[in-house]
Amino acid sequence: MAGSVNKVILVGNLGRDPEVRTFQDGGKLCNLRIATSESWKDRNTGERRERTEWHNVVLRGDGLVRVAEQYLRKGSKVYVEGQLQTRKWQDQSGQDRYSTDVVVAGLGGTLTMLDGRSGDGGGGGYGGGQGGYDSGPQGDPYGGSQGGAPAPASGGIDDDEIPF
Amino acid sequence: MAGSVNKVILVGNLGRDPEVRTFQDGGKLCNLRIATSESWKDRNTGERRERTEWHNVVLRGDGLVRVAEQYLRKGSKVYVEGQLQTRKWQDQSGQDRYSTDVVVAGLGGTLTMLDGRSGDGGGGGYGGGQGGYDSGPQGDPYGGSQGGAPAPASGGIDDDEIPF
Amino acid sequence: MAGSVNKVILVGNLGRDPEVRTFQDGGKLCNLRIATSESWKDRNTGERRERTEWHNVVLRGDGLVRVAEQYLRKGSKVYVEGQLQTRKWQDQSGQDRYSTDVVVAGLGGTLTMLDGRSGDGGGGGYGGGQGGYDSGPQGDPYGGSQGGAPAPASGGIDDDEIPF
């Protein structure tokens, strides 16, 4: 079906360090565990309550994975934009199981760091290592192909694009 | 945790009619099954491929449920804005299972119809039966309390707010 | 500055046909005029009121422009995702003026058709001519480079990617 949109936007903190898996062909994938929380006052008791939601985030594409490996740690706060994908798998007893991930792919997905602390207690800080990584940069914001040499319409991820 | 965001935006079509459940206290909940699809050309074979993702969407709040009951049908195209929530439940064998829903709640969530056909093949068209329902209207878009009598800061869902 | 996000999401209808400009180098740009509306009940008078907002949308990138030229017309309903950009210009009297556009760029921006009618009153319908164009496809949704030949990390816009 054309004419559809599948988009997730999260701002939250990593519950643990990023986990990277490498495939036989050298491709990489990175799993993030991201917490979002909300709090509200119970209308009956008047107590403040809080609920934390945990999200399985999958980064695909070598550039995104490299950024996560280098800059993200348990506790890091990030903005991610991706899409919902539900995977089917079999448990040990052979039963079908389903898991839903937020997939941030090389193109179209976005990962932006919102602090530089990396959750390690050292370094970082306000003027420090803040960084961001947008896997889908919109290129020269001043124009498309007009102006200057014709752009090779590259896209993809370029070492030089690491923005720190 | 303050400082977090958990947002899902979907545009897709209902795979079946909405399913409404009523609770003992009269509260209602509505389940929607929404499909989003994307297609791409396989880089190796050059063939066009397509993948459809199915989303469990839960509408909470009587106003949202009423709109869904009245206006949505299998095939309806909708815009929904909600948040990710993963539920834990036990299967027949007592094993823990998890399911992830897109929850569209009375406040903060949004449901907008993108066609007026309601999947029935009739009507619709540009000037026709388009409808929408925004559970979180921003009130008078021209102002807050300034101008006119002080707004009672209502919010919530009001019969008169059904926008068709 | 790393760590920032500038994103606009619109669902609305074209108030007139797309307007395409071609540059000396062959590059193209397309202007869309998109209306979004909201209605609410006046808290004082109880009357229903409506407000329409008009948005200047600029499509950059030959692929996006081509899709707009071929498929969009006055009345078409679209989903667009882009970013805010304010331009400075001089009026006839030499005074500085500013205009704010929603810029949908080749990478990162998205244009999806939500009807197939193209404003012409014909066709369309549920199983019919719906179309969409996502300038930032996430490639093979089943994987990155893992599986199959290494992906050339193309990106950009490809004639073959026109998804109709």
Added chain:
Amino acid sequence: MAGSVNKVILVGNLGRDPEVRTFQDGGKLCNLRIATSESWKDRNTGERRERTEWHNVVLRGDGLVRVAEQYLRKGSKVYVEGQLQTRKWQDQSGQDRYSTDVVVAGLGGTLTMLDGRSGDGGGGGYGGGQGGYDSGPQGDPYGGSQGGAPAPASGGIDDDEIPF
């Protein structure tokens, strides 16, 4: 027109302290000046370039304004969700002028602080004053009216909802 969406999502920093205006009826409005930036490598020269975009953000609703007054300062990083609105006004010579704002309204709009430093060099820090304010909380995330006493479907902004 029903069936439309007008949404802006920004993550950026305040270029100056919030500016609050109070109306005769006691209503309040707050202006924020928010910067978003992106950087990219020039395809011709290979140089890294950067572009900053400035956004006029208008907070409406006493709760949102109060939070901005108390917690935001020049330099604060925030997430805002609002809608585009273009205002018409007359300059000194009586000519029509237009300005486009991102309006964050009491319901439907969101303001979330992403740091606690408030740009003042004092206090805050990692474990400190982080805060957030969501003007459109989804209430009890575990349910609607089901469970417990019937919810008064309040909405609006409640002193007790200040989430710090």
Added chain:
DNA sequence: TTTT
């Protein structure tokens, strides 16, 4: 398992 994060964060406040």
Added chain:
DNA sequence: TTTT
């Protein structure tokens, strides 16, 4: 005018 912010931030990196």
